[in-house]
Amino acid sequence: MNRLLSHVMTLIRVIVSQGVVLGGIVLYARMGGTLPFGLPVLLLIQGLLAALLGRLLGLWLFWVPLQILLPFALAYGQVVPAWVYAAGFAASVLVFWNGTAEQVPFYMTNRRTFAAIAGLVTEAKAKSVVDLGSGMGGVVTYLASRDPAIRVDGVETAPLLIMLSKARLLLSRLANARILYRSLWETDLSQYDLVYCFLSPVPMARLYEKAKREMRPGTLLVSNSFEVPDVTPEKVITVDDARQTQLIVYTL
Ligand SMILES: C[S@@+](CC[C@H](N)C(=O)[O-])C[C@H]1O[C@@H](n2cnc3c(N)ncnc32)[C@H](O)[C@@H]1O
CATH class of the missing domain: 3.40.50.150 (Vaccinia Virus protein VP39)
Incomplete structure (x- = not known):
């Protein structure tokens, strides 16, 4: 039950961090702010800010690449074959296996x-x-x-x-x-x-x-x-x- 709760909390943090950043960008544009970037750069900014916010909300390093990829996955879901995302996700899970439940991510001794x-x-x-x-x-x-x-x-x-x-x-x-x-x-x-x-x-x-x-x-x-x-x-x-x-x- 504790593990389930911890996974649910993790997903909530992901959704909140992506949502807050997206909300901020939309609000900024609606207030007449200019966004002098193409879509890929905008998606990168969205992903980076969400990854940063996610870290502040207590998400482990494991989520940083996923948070950055998520906006691209949503925007280019039709262009990039789904298996690429699935493979990337599977590889991350198999490496950062202990990031969520054990709260021990993977990094290396130098x-x-x-x-x-x-x-x-x-x-x-x-x-x-x-x-x-x-x-x-x-x-x-x-x-x-x-x-x-x-x-x-x-x-x-x-x-x-x-x-x-x-x-x-x-x-x-x-x-x-x-x-x-x-x-x-x-x-x-x-x-x-x-x-x-x-x-x-x-x-x-x-x-x-x-x-x-x-x-x-x-x-x-x-x-x-x-x-x-x-x-x-x-x-x-x-x-x-x-x-x-x-x-x-x-x-x-
Ligand atoms: C920070 S990394 C350190 C890797 C390695 N010791 C080094 O110093 O290069 C921590 C490692 O602990 C592993 N780990 C976390 N919980 C574990 C557990 N309950 N049993 C075995 N390994 C675990 C993680 O998968 C991760 O690879």
Whole structure:
């Protein structure tokens, strides 16, 4: 029921953001305002403003491309074959699978942060590592190829990301890495010396409770960017990258 409600709320936000922007444009034109653009530019403005408003209303990144495409889909529905929209929509859903229900969208850890995580793995002498929500498998591939003596797992539930990251591992021929089609909530954390995650603020309190129940004393939970509310981390590492990524380290 909660999931259904969250999907309904999402759709309402999409409709409201598109409607408000469209209403604004129509009102502006009716009041004699000039719109010195052709239809495609106008549609792009509509989509961009609606995407921005949607973000302000709490829509996840997943909706940005869809919000931009929506006005084009409506205006050119007759010209562009319907399967193009269907394919685009399906691909977005298969990548951003966890954007709505889990409120964890897909974005990737960057290379400088890979190196900082590797530093933590070395420092902690970790022999087993998991990336919870492994996305395209970048962290898994990097850590496993850097040190064949450690075992690295990634767990993921977005179908397209699973396929692509499994293919990536296959091509890398890494014997010490696995991508598992498994929810992070069904992953037994007791097997790992270091648990890495890059999720969102939403699951952090619940994840920490799970980590406390399952992880062995002295093992590490490392969260990229999102802290556990009301828990003081052991340390915070600031990566020297464009967004000054923070790796927040909790010792169990
Ligand atoms: C921000 S991305 C991080 C990707 C990857 N860890 C990286 O750093 O490049 C978060 C990932 O978590 C995945 N995810 C969200 N909820 C999940 C769940 N319950 N179980 C497994 N994966 C999940 C999403 O599909 C997404 O790929």
